[in-house]
Amino acid sequence: MSEIVFKNICKSFGDVKVIENLDLTLKDGEFTVLVGASGCGKTTLLRMIAGIGPATSGEIFMDGEEISDIPPGKRGVAMVFQNYAIYPTMTVRGNIDFGLKNKKVPKAERDRLVQEVAETVGLTPYLDRKPSALSGGQRQRVALARAMVKKPKVFLMDEPLSNLDAKLRGSMRSELIELHNRLKTSFVYVTHDQAEAMSMADTIILMDAGRIMQQASPEVIYNDPDNIFTARFIGTPPMNICRLKDGETYLGYRPEKVFFSTEKTDALYQRKAKILTREMLGSETLYKVQILEPDFAEDKGLSVMTKSFETRYMPGEMLNICVRREHLYFFNKERNRIRKGDVPDIETYYRMAEGTV
Amino acid sequence: MSKAKNNASPAKRKCGPRLMDRLRPYLMIAPCIAFLVVFTLYPVVNMIYLSFFEYDLLTPKKFVGLNNYYRLFFVNVDFWEAFKHTFYYTVAEVVLLITLGLLLAMWVRKSTFLNAIAQRVMFLPHLVAMLTVAYVFQWLMDDRSGLFNAVLNFFHLPGLNWLNSSKTALMSVVIVSIWKNVGYYALILLSSLKAIPAEIYEAADLDDARPLLKFFKITVPMLSPQIFFLLVTITMGSFKVFESIRVLTGGGPGSSTDVLVYYIYRYAISNMKYGYACAAGTILFVILMVFMVVYFRLPGKRVHYQ
Amino acid sequence: MKSKTYYRIRRKIIWVIDSILKIGVCIFLAFPFYWMLTTSFKTYTESILFPPTLIPRVFTLEGYRTVFEGLDLGMYLKNSLIILFWIILIQMIVMVPAAYGFSKCEFKGRGLLFGFVTVAFMVPSQVTFVTTFLMFSKMKLIKTLIPQIIPFGANAFGIFLLRQNFMQIPDEMLEAARLDEASELQIMLKIMLPMAKSSLVTIALLSFMSHWNSYFWPLVMTTSDSVRPLTMAIDKLKHLDFGFVWPTIMAGNVLMVLPVVILFLIGSKRIIAAMAYRGIK
Numbered sequence: 032m033s034e035i036v037f038k039n040i041c042k043s044f045g046d047v048k049v050i051e052n053l054d055l056t057l058k059d060g061e062f063t064v065l066v067g068a069s070g071c072g073k074t075t076l077l078r079m080i081a082g083i084g085p086a087t088s089g090e091i092f093m094d095g096e097e098i099s100d101i102p103p104g105k106r107g108v109a110m111v112f113q114n115y116a117i118y119p120t121m122t123v124r125g126n127i128d129f130g131l132k133n134k135k136v137p138k139a140e141r142d143r144l145v146q147e148v149a150e151t152v153g154l155t156p157y158l159d160r161k162p163s164a165l166s167g168g169q170r171q172r173v174a175l176a177r178a179m180v181k182k183p184k185v186f187l188m189d190e191p192l193s194n195l196d197a198k199l200r201g202s203m204r205s206e207l208i209e210l211h212n213r214l215k216t217s218f219v220y221v222t223h224d225q226a227e228a229m230s231m232a233d234t235i236i237l238m239d240a241g242r243i244m245q246q247a248s249p250e251v252i253y254n255d256p257d258n259i260f261t262a263r264f265i266g267t268p269p270m271n272i273c274r275l276k277d278g279e280t281y282l283g284y285r286p287e288k289v290f291f292s293t294e295k296t297d298a299l300y301q302r303k304a305k306i307l308t309r310e311m312l313g314s315e316t317l318y319k320v321q322i323l324e325p326d327f328a329e330d331k332g333l334s335v336m337t338k339s340f341e342t343r344y345m346p347g348e349m350l351n352i353c354v355r356r357e358h359l360y361f362f363n364k365e366r367n368r369i370r371k372g373d374v375p376d377i378e379t380y381y382r383m384a385e386g387t388v
Numbered sequence: 389m390s391k392a393k394n395n396a397s398p399a400k401r402k403c404g405p406r407l408m409d410r411l412r413p414y415l416m417i418a419p420c421i422a423f424l425v426v427f428t429l430y431p432v433v434n435m436i437y438l439s440f441f442e443y444d445l446l447t448p449k450k451f452v453g454l455n456n457y458y459r460l461f462f463v464n465v466d467f468w469e470a471f472k473h474t475f476y477y478t479v480a481e482v483v484l485l486i487t488l489g490l491l492l493a494m495w496v497r498k499s500t501f502l503n504a505i506a507q508r509v510m511f512l513p514h515l516v517a518m519l520t521v522a523y524v525f526q527w528l529m530d531d532r533s534g535l536f537n538a539v540l541n542f543f544h545l546p547g548l549n550w551l552n553s554s555k556t557a558l559m560s561v562v563i564v565s566i567w568k569n570v571g572y573y574a575l576i577l578l579s580s581l582k583a584i585p586a587e588i589y590e591a592a593d594l595d596d597a598r599p600l601l602k603f604f605k606i607t608v609p610m611l612s613p614q615i616f617f618l619l620v621t622i623t624m625g626s627f628k629v630f631e632s633i634r635v636l637t638g639g640g641p642g643s644s645t646d647v648l649v650y651y652i653y654r655y656a657i658s659n660m661k662y663g664y665a666c667a668a669g670t671i672l673f674v675i676l677m678v679f680m681v682v683y684f685r686l687p688g689k690r691v692h693y694q
Numbered sequence: 695m696k697s698k699t700y701y702r703i704r705r706k707i708i709w710v711i712d713s714i715l716k717i718g719v720c721i722f723l724a725f726p727f728y729w730m731l732t733t734s735f736k737t738y739t740e741s742i743l744f745p746p747t748l749i750p751r752v753f754t755l756e757g758y759r760t761v762f763e764g765l766d767l768g769m770y771l772k773n774s775l776i777i778l779f780w781i782i783l784i785q786m787i788v789m790v791p792a793a794y795g796f797s798k799c800e801f802k803g804r805g806l807l808f809g810f811v812t813v814a815f816m817v818p819s820q821v822t823f824v825t826t827f828l829m830f831s832k833m834k835l836i837k838t839l840i841p842q843i844i845p846f847g848a849n850a851f852g853i854f855l856l857r858q859n860f861m862q863i864p865d866e867m868l869e870a871a872r873l874d875e876a877s878e879l880q881i882m883l884k885i886m887l888p889m890a891k892s893s894l895v896t897i898a899l900l901s902f903m904s905h906w907n908s909y910f911w912p913l914v915m916t917t918s919d920s921v922r923p924l925t926m927a928i929d930k931l932k933h934l935d936f937g938f939v940w941p942t943i944m945a946g947n948v949l950m951v952l953p954v955v956i957l958f959l960i961g962s963k964r965i966i967a968a969m970a971y972r973g974i975k
Binding site: 078081082103105108109113114116117118120121129134177 | 585587588590591592593594595596597598601605606609610
């Protein structure tokens with residue numbers, strides 16, 4: 032059991048307030064991913080759990096116990112750092128062994144654990160090397176092994192894959208998912224990469240400027256965003272947002288839900304548009320299209336992104352862009368989602384979206 | 389680079405004097421080299437040459453072969469005394485400056501208000517002339533009305549004779565030097581300490597490493613190149629100690645604080661035995677060069693960095 | 695796990711002890727300065743009281759008066775300043791082209807010559823002083839300021855620092871200047887030098903401090919007061935009265951230290967950085 036609860040947490044660096052009055056619960060055993068742009072406070076939260084960057088005020092509970100004053104080494108957590116933070120003066124074995132030694136684990140037991148963990152991450156042949164003689168991916172594994180060997184209640188990972196090349200990152204990603212499935216302990220993972228978050232998380236916590244924008248599973252956060260920020264952060268290219276003709280309601284739809292047509296279709300949302308650019312990505316093609324008559328007069332020259340399996344459209348072509356009713360999202364002036372039931376009559380918005388072609 | 393220079397040269401340069409282009413670098417460094425030849429190389433060569441002569445500026449110099457060295461090592465016991473004191477002084481300096489400097493550096497490493505002040509204060513003694521430092525400490529260490537003895541008396545301890553006893557004089561000189569230099573060396577170590585990534589210590593915290601273990605397992609190994617460098621510079625610096633000795637003790641009481649440079653100074657400037665002084669100077673030179681070779685031969689053997 | 699109050703209290707206690715010790719160390723390091731200053735304002739009789747007084751009972755400028763009356767301070771100060779002026783000037787003139795040559799020009803023997811500079815840098819004046827003295831006395835220059843100036847013409851540390859600085863200037867910039875038909879002299883003065891301005895100030899500052907404070911060299915290179923700098927004057931204070939009159943000696947030293955401390959207060963960041971660099975080099 033290792034549920035982590037933040038209560039009324041504030042953190043400031045000097046005069047800069049990074050986090051204000053934050054409440055958050057991380058469920059036990061889950062792979063939780065904290066995601067957000069740099070400076071949003073995600074790493075700050077992670078370091079609070081680790082105990083290496085205490086909160087300015089507020090309380091943190093682990094399994095119901097307040098841990099703010101417990102030193103990092105006594106919290107039962109392990110961390111993988113962005114730059115790995117491997118001890119450069121020790122061998123690989125020394126690195127993995129270090130925490131166990133400090134916990135006064137007997138030598139024989141230690142050797143067994145190190146052997147076991149090295150086997151899992153594939154470092155056995157390198158145990159007596161210095162980190163400087165290892166590749167980036169191998170160092171990453173050392174950092175991982177060092178965390179695993181302690182059998183922590185919580186794994187903390189601060190952008191552990193960001194220094195690897197794309198290929199290696201992909202394979203490490205699935206290894207981490209496997210590892211989580213096997214160990215069933217809590218993982219708290221920090222990243223700025225929404226794709227990484229989507230692919231690994233049980234629960235995503237999306238943060239912006241020290242606030243939590245949404246906490247939900249990847250499916251929910253993609254299909255049912257709470258606000259424009261979430262809608263645009265998750266998914267590439269981000270969700271298209273245009274104002275409706277009242278000028279204060281926003282309409283959103285994902286690029287991949289748009290289809291093109293030269294004649295009238297049964298889709299609710301249809302607008303005349305001109306293709307500006309075309310980017311062929313392989314299986315899909317990205318089109319940037321300009322909406323010829325935007326709903327809100329001030330949005331002149333408004334363009335949206337679309338993603339399609341069709342490759343035959345060319346820049347300059349005129350056509351209709353269409354989105355079906357179930358793929359439309361509405362947001363209010365405060366950029367928060369308007370769902371059915373939030374307002375007396377959601378149909379007004381659909382009628383506004385329908386407009387005329 | 390020179391190739392690029394020729395390629396990049398505009399056409400006009402071609403008819404200019406090519407010789408000038410090749411000579412220019414030499415002309416640029418010539419003044420510097422000339423100064424070093426006249427005021428470093430020549431004096432050293434001349435010193436070695438004169439060490440085989442008896443010479444007092446007034447009468448013509450007389451070749452005596454190795455006689456100066458013979459007297460230095462086997463006849464006059466005072467040279468060995470001076471050497472011994474220099475050696476003790478050096479050992480004390482190296483051990484104390486490095487350990488205390490390291491401790492101080494570790495101690496004021498975090499950037500807090502108090503530490504920022506401490507860093508400035510630590511540096512202050514290094515700015516002041518050794519002459520001034522020596523006078524102030526001579527006053528503080530005065531046996532009758534000095535403050536140090538007043539403090540000792542306050543705690544009901546007997547006063548010391550500090551500079552006026554052959555038992556404590558060398559120690560007192562070491563104390564003065566430590567006071568003047570420890571902050572400086574601490575700051576040098578501090579700048580290397582700051583280059584160690586903070587995450588490594590955070591990782592160690594998560595590994596539940598106790599402070600002492602972090603110090604010996606992480607800090608010291610990571611600082612080893614810098615520590616080695618300080619070892620050599622402090623050693624070389626201590627072997628040429630002079631100013632503090634001259635003001636604080638004048639080599640005394642007796643000859644209890646006579647050191648190599650003071651020895652050379654006495655024979656050269658006071659006694660005008662230049663040949664003999666040159667022989668002693670040559671020995672000092674050889675000792676310093678040995679340290680220098682050690683320094684250049686062993687650099688970065690234990691540099692651990694990713 | 696121990697209780698959280700245990701860790702909280704432990705942390706508080708450690709913090710208090712740590713702060714007290716730090717203040718103690720600061721006092722230990724700063725106290726001699728305080729002692730020098732207060733003693734300089736004491737009367738002679740108060741200065742030799744035992745136990746001594748921490749704050750002077752009577753403030754007097756007697757010590758300073760004796761210094762000014764007993765010594766021709768103006769002359770010593772003038773010597774010091776002349777020496778400093780020439781040393782820094784010559785160093786700059788020698789150092790800039792040398793650093794340029796060693797950083798941006800290729801020529802045969804560059805490595806060897808730079809090695810020579812490095813080795814020469816490590817030979818201290820304590821080794822060379824006897825024969826340098828003989829050289830100057832044979833040239834009958836001992837009664838002039840020259841022996842205190844020209845031996846320091848080549849500032850090896852300055853050359854290292856400046857060379858480092860020049861090497862960071864991209865070659866493309868110099869090539870662009872050559873394409874614009876700039877002469878090598880123009881390149882050095884108009885492009886390289888402005889980019890190294892801050893290093894030059896640092897070098898001059900360090901040079902000033904080290905020669906202002908220098909005692910060994912004037913001691914061995916001078917035989918008459920007329921060419922001696924301020925340090926030597928301070929050294930004479932103990933002979934001014936009968937025995938050591940501490941207020942007088944401290945007053946003289948306060949005057950010595952004052953300019954350096956003022957410089958430090960103005961540019962402490964730069965000075966600390968430069969000195970630390972010298973230590974690492």
